[in-house]
Amino acid sequence: MAHIGGGPLSSRRAQQQETSVVESHFQGLLDDVMVDDDRYRALYGAFGYLQQQEWPDLSSACYAGFGAPPRAAQETSNDGNSFSCSGSISSGDGDSRKRKPDAHANAKKTLSQNDCKRTRGKQQQLCDPDQNAGAAGKRKPERPRPSSRKKPEVATTGERTDYIHVRARRGQATDSHSLAERVRRERISERMRYLQELVPGCDKVTGKAGMLDEIINYVQSLQKQVEFLSMKIAASNPVVNFNIVDDLFGGRRLNPAMALPVHGQLDPSCLQMSAMQQMQHPQAAGFGLEMMVGNQYPPAQSAAATPASVSAGASVESCLDVNGAAAWDIGSQNLFAGFDAQFQSVQSDCLLDNLKMEM
Amino acid sequence: MQGPSTKSFRQAFLENLLISLQLQQEHTSKHDSSSLGAAMSLHERKLAVKSSADVAMAAARGPGARWTRAILAPASSACKVQRCRRIVIRCRGHKRTLKRSARGGGGSTSNGGEVARRLVRRRTMALREVIPGGRDAAVDEATLLREAMDYVVHLRAQVDVLRQVSEAVQRSGSSILQ
Numbered sequence: 001m002a003h004i005g006g007g008p009l010s011s012r013r014a015q016q017q018e019t020s021v022v023e024s025h026f027q028g029l030l031d032d033v034m035v036d037d038d039r040y041r042a043l044y045g046a047f048g049y050l051q052q053q054e055w056p057d058l059s060s061a062c063y064a065g066f067g068a069p070p071r072a073a074q075e076t077s078n079d080g081n082s083f084s085c086s087g088s089i090s091s092g093d094g095d096s097r098k099r100k101p102d103a104h105a106n107a108k109k110t111l112s113q114n115d116c117k118r119t120r121g122k123q124q125q126l127c128d129p130d131q132n133a134g135a136a137g138k139r140k141p142e143r144p145r146p147s148s149r150k151k152p153e154v155a156t157t158g159e160r161t162d163y164i165h166v167r168a169r170r171g172q173a174t175d176s177h178s179l180a181e182r183v184r185r186e187r188i189s190e191r192m193r194y195l196q197e198l199v200p201g202c203d204k205v206t207g208k209a210g211m212l213d214e215i216i217n218y219v220q221s222l223q224k225q226v227e228f229l230s231m232k233i234a235a236s237n238p239v240v241n242f243n244i245v246d247d248l249f250g251g252r253r254l255n256p257a258m259a260l261p262v263h264g265q266l267d268p269s270c271l272q273m274s275a276m277q278q279m280q281h282p283q284a285a286g287f288g289l290e291m292m293v294g295n296q297y298p299p300a301q302s303a304a305a306t307p308a309s310v311s312a313g314a315s316v317e318s319c320l321d322v323n324g325a326a327a328w329d330i331g332s333q334n335l336f337a338g339f340d341a342q343f344q345s346v347q348s349d350c351l352l353d354n355l356k357m358e359m
Numbered sequence: 360m361q362g363p364s365t366k367s368f369r370q371a372f373l374e375n376l377l378i379s380l381q382l383q384q385e386h387t388s389k390h391d392s393s394s395l396g397a398a399m400s401l402h403e404r405k406l407a408v409k410s411s412a413d414v415a416m417a418a419a420r421g422p423g424a425r426w427t428r429a430i431l432a433p434a435s436s437a438c439k440v441q442r443c444r445r446i447v448i449r450c451r452g453h454k455r456t457l458k459r460s461a462r463g464g465g466g467s468t469s470n471g472g473e474v475a476r477r478l479v480r481r482r483t484m485a486l487r488e489v490i491p492g493g494r495d496a497a498v499d500e501a502t503l504l505r506e507a508m509d510y511v512v513h514l515r516a517q518v519d520v521l522r523q524v525s526e527a528v529q530r531s532g533s534s535i536l537q
Contacts (some may be wrong), residue, residue: 184501191504198511209475212482215507219489222514227409229521234404236529 368419369520375415376524383407410434416517424509425502429492 172178195215196202202214387403417430483500487493490507498506 187501188504191501191508195504195508195511198508207475209478209482212479212486215511216482216486216489219486219507219511219514222511222518223489225518226412226514226521227405229518229525230408230412231401231405233521233525233528234401234408236525236532 368516371419372415372517372520373524375418376412376520379411379414380408383411412517412521416513420509420513425492425495425498425506426490426510427492 172182192208192211196211199211199215199218202211202218205211205214384407387407413430414434417427417434420427483503486507487498487503490503490510492498493503493506
């Protein structure tokens with residue numbers, strides 16, 4: 001049952017023999033198992049598995065993040081089927097490329113292909129009820145943990161899981177526990193790689209702790225940006241109601257906002273502030289909350305605005321700072337009262353055009 | 360599930376944002392029966408916008424991720440604004456303490472591997488605090504990473520939409536002034 005391809009170097013013979021022993025062992029098991037379905041499933045459970053439904057989520061999330069055209073849910077799950085199959089083939093190839101000459105690789109490829117064909121055959125029976133079942137909410141709690149201790153559970157929930165063909169590498173334990181552990185680790189490292197591509201500036205850091213650090217920083221900075229932007233939105237209209245915009249989008253009717261007293265002497269400063277805020281990107285201004293965050297993860301649109309803002313006069317920035325400091329003050333409602341009175345009379349087309357332009 | 364960079368997601372997000380803002384407004388005007396009920400403080404307004412943006416993002420994302428449930432579940436209760444505010448404050452407080460402890464943790468043990476593992480564990484816990492819905496004990500590391508990925512992508516879309524909204528509002532406001 002051993003199938004050793006002719007190795008070019010004699011120094012590799014020991015390595016090949018070891019792998020051949022391992023492989024023959026596995027192949028023996030597989031041959032035995034091909035007659036027995038339950039043991040087949042159990043063995044693949046021992047090898048480790050990846051749940052089928054995870055792949056479509058991952059792929060659509062990541063590809064969408066990379067700008068690929070979005071796909072419908074059904075299509076992604078279909079893609080996920082073929083993806084997982086090709087994944088198992090490619091994983092077999094990858095392992096073979098690492099340590100074996102070509103003849104060996106060919107033998108392995110055919111073996112893994114056979115297995116994959118068989119899994120695909122098994123899949124297709126089980127896939128369709130799977131896709132139709134597909135409540136995503138059920139996936140997470142019901143997914144069995146990738147441990148060989150849950151082998152019987154894997155067998156019973158076999159119709160919900162897909163199996164990836166994992167090969168034991170040279171010098172590593174072939175224990176079912178460690179195999180499952182390795183699969184789990186590989187999955188985690190793969191997700192860390194995806195995250196590395198998502199988070200800017202993460203590719204310079206190596207190691208799990210550093211990357212986790214970067215990810216945490218990025219998420220926190222994004223959340224702070226959301227807070228800052230919401231503060232800005234709340235500041236620029238004193239009454240948080242989008243009556244006008246609602247009329248455009250939803251056709252709702254609301255009570256008109258209360259008219260607050262206008263302070264005439266504040267109008268010039270209002271004008272100045274609004275004009276400056278239009279020119280400058282707010283994250284380049286002296287708002288302390290966003291200063292370091294803006295520098296670390298500057299959004300794409302601000303890249304053009306920041307050079308212009310840097311050249312702005314100091315008086316403008318001081319004015320903006322003063323207004324910014326006032327913005328945090330609760331008593332600044334008078335300042336924005338001027339906005340409100342003008343906001344009341346805003347033409348509906350204006351806001352609609354602005355929004356539609358952006359969208 | 361829709362990709363977060365699609366136009367439909369952004370439009371759905373915007374729509375939800377407006378709807379929830381409106382609900383917030385109605386909520387406050389209902390509870391403050393005074394004539395000046397519309398004058399919320401700046402902080403309240405900001406929190407209203409932020410919580411409605413989060414809810415809108417989670418609602419537009421649709422089912423299929425854990426963090427959406429974590430955001431929507433507390434927000435769907437009766438006392439919407441109060442609950443959201445408390446949760447936000449609690450998350451922030453936890454975040455800060457955990458980040459501090461993660462940074463300040465130097466190991467006294469000699470084994471380098473253990474120290475590294477402890478650092479990674481601390482940071483994983485810190486990540487749990489940041490990602491909504493990561494606090495449940497049932498979330499293992501792989502799921503947590505996937506949730507983080509999903510959440511990051513949608514957060515970015517949310518930031519973009521919010522920036523556009525704020526720019527549009529300001530532009531409309533200033534164009535009236537000029």
